[in-house]
Amino acid sequence: xxxxxxxxxxxxxxxxxxxxxxGWDMPINYGSQIEEHHQVRRAAxxxxxxxxxxxxxxxxxxxxYLQYLxxxxxxxxxxxxxxxxxxxxxxxxxxxxxxLIVYNSNGHFRTVVNCATRExxxxxxxxxxxxxxVELEERAELAMIAVQGPEAIERVSQxxxxxxxxxxxxxxxxxxxxxxxxxxxxxxxxxxxLEIILPGDxxxxxxxxxxxxxxxxxxxxxxxxxxxxxxxxxxxxEMDESVSPLEANMGWTLAWQPESRDFxxxxxxxxxxxxxxxxxxxxxVLRERGVLRAGQxxxxxxxxxxxxxxxxxxxxxxxxxxxxxxxKGIGSEAQVEVRSKxxxxxxxxxxxxxxxxxxx
Amino acid sequence: MSEIRPELKYLPSHxxxxxxSDGTVTVxxxxxxxxxxxxxxxxxxxxxxxxxxMGEEAxxxxxxxxASDIYSPVSGEVLEINTSxxxxxxxxxxxxxxxxxxxxxxxxxxxELDSALDAxxxxxxxxxxx
Numbered sequence: 001x002x003x004x005x006x007x008x009x010x011x012x013x014x015x016x017x018x019x020x021x022x023g024w025d026m027p028i029n030y031g032s033q034i035e036e037h038h039q040v041r042r043a044a045x046x047x048x049x050x051x052x053x054x055x056x057x058x059x060x061x062x063x064x065y066l067q068y069l070x071x072x073x074x075x076x077x078x079x080x081x082x083x084x085x086x087x088x089x090x091x092x093x094x095x096x097x098x099x100l101i102v103y104n105s106n107g108h109f110r111t112v113v114n115c116a117t118r119e120x121x122x123x124x125x126x127x128x129x130x131x132x133x134v135e136l137e138e139r140a141e142l143a144m145i146a147v148q149g150p151e152a153i154e155r156v157s158q159x160x161x162x163x164x165x166x167x168x169x170x171x172x173x174x175x176x177x178x179x180x181x182x183x184x185x186x187x188x189x190x191x192x193x194l195e196i197i198l199p200g201d202x203x204x205x206x207x208x209x210x211x212x213x214x215x216x217x218x219x220x221x222x223x224x225x226x227x228x229x230x231x232x233x234x235x236x237x238e239m240d241e242s243v244s245p246l247e248a249n250m251g252w253t254l255a256w257q258p259e260s261r262d263f264x265x266x267x268x269x270x271x272x273x274x275x276x277x278x279x280x281x282x283x284x285v286l287r288e289r290g291v292l293r294a295g296q297x298x299x300x301x302x303x304x305x306x307x308x309x310x311x312x313x314x315x316x317x318x319x320x321x322x323x324x325x326x327x328k329g330i331g332s333e334a335q336v337e338v339r340s341k342x343x344x345x346x347x348x349x350x351x352x353x354x355x356x357x358x359x360x
Numbered sequence: 361m362s363e364i365r366p367e368l369k370y371l372p373s374h375x376x377x378x379x380x381s382d383g384t385v386t387v388x389x390x391x392x393x394x395x396x397x398x399x400x401x402x403x404x405x406x407x408x409x410x411x412x413x414m415g416e417e418a419x420x421x422x423x424x425x426x427a428s429d430i431y432s433p434v435s436g437e438v439l440e441i442n443t444s445x446x447x448x449x450x451x452x453x454x455x456x457x458x459x460x461x462x463x464x465x466x467x468x469x470x471x472e473l474d475s476a477l478d479a480x481x482x483x484x485x486x487x488x489x490x
Contacts, residue, residue: 032399225424289402290402293426
């Protein structure tokens with residue numbers, strides 16, 4: 001038996017199929033992953049993401065600490081209460097320890113890191129913190145519910161009318177603290193929506209209210225196909241400690257300016273930037289029958305050139321799509337070895353669906 | 361709890377076989393298998409007229425989660441494949457024992473099915489996996 005979120009019993013009551021995910025018993029689906037996926041693209045779905053790790057960073061040197069710890073620059077949000085920043089946390093060699101979101105949260109910073117990397121993240125954050133006057137506090141008592149889809153904001157406003165004004169004032173990548181609730185207009189699906197961090201003992205009631213308002217529970221399966229269609233990286237697939245962010249479509253998250261700001265991994269990345277990296281992250285579309293899967297080799301001109309990092313059937317497009325790490329010079333066509341057959345694929349930008357619309 | 365039909369024969373790899381009144385054998389995957397695979401998105405079948413061999417790969421079922429080989433519970437000539445699965449692969453999830461069948465075989469030797477599992481034996485196999 002794994003760890004359970006406050007919503008564990010609610011999942012079972014709603015017919016969830018549970019799987020182990022990073023030591024947690026989590027819902028993979030509640031019947032049909034594809035129907036859950038469509039629900040998020042077309043209306044609104046909700047995900048229990050309470051397994052994710054929330055770490056609050058406080059203290060007089062919190063900003064300077066995060067400026068050194070993270071590859072993106074929290075100075076971009078430090079004067080903007082509620083603002084969120086997506087960033088990598090690198091090792092000294094420039095590999096990705098984790099990707100995370102950091103929020104400016106009224107006088108302190110709040111980070112949300114991955115569940116699968118929790119221990120090494122906390123260890124690393126603690127080690128760097130030794131040189132700064134900061135306090136790190138893991139908030140394991142909090143639950144986190146993502147409500148995603150074109151109707152998400154409307155539904156949440158409907159079940160929590162007292163929060164409606166604050167929610168509707170949120171711009172994308174902006175959060176608001178309302179008492180014990182932390183409400184962010186962020187997500188991992190390519191749709192509009194909210195991620196709400198709230199006291200664990202209030203999660204069940206909120207989840208039930210959302211269900212009654214027509215928000216469908218969605219499992220980690222749909223979460224994965226939604227993020228794949230949106231071209232969003234998953235740690236351990238598109239990047240890890242052996243992969244440079246420059247080869248994982250994360251160059252836009254590296255804040256090179258000001259040059260006076262040192263951050264962990266900066267030196268390694270600067271030389272990579274000067275020398276140039278070999279690979280890039282692309283999208284692949286398979287128009288034929290078949291499903292692209294992580295680990296399958298990508299061939300260009302008949303020779304093995306790259307590898308699929310994430311692949312699945314795309315419920316929105318009705319064909320299979322994948323993210324792949326391939327040589328920079330790859331053309332617009334390639335092949336993938338699927339179950340000992342070589343199938344032709346289109347090479348596209350790593351972004352297939354946004355806000356319900358197909359981009360390929 | 362997944363459904364196991366008492367009148368069918370099963371392989372440990374989760375295919376079922378039904379002997380029809382005309383002596384042909386219909387093949388599909390069990391309710392347990394479809395549930396474990398999740399939403400089925402493609403089914404690759406043997407060609408009608410081809411010969412399949414007991415215990416050997418006869419096709420592939422791809423779900424959102426994984427690809428899984430389909431093994432034939434019996435040797436014989438493929439008489440018919442369920443072409444409706446091309447446009448509606450989700451039928452495998454909705455109706456694994458009826459509308460979601462895969463292919464029908466004229467068996468070379470029906471006694472091959474004697475070595476397959478009966479419903480109780482298959483139930484035990486599933487419980488051991490869990």
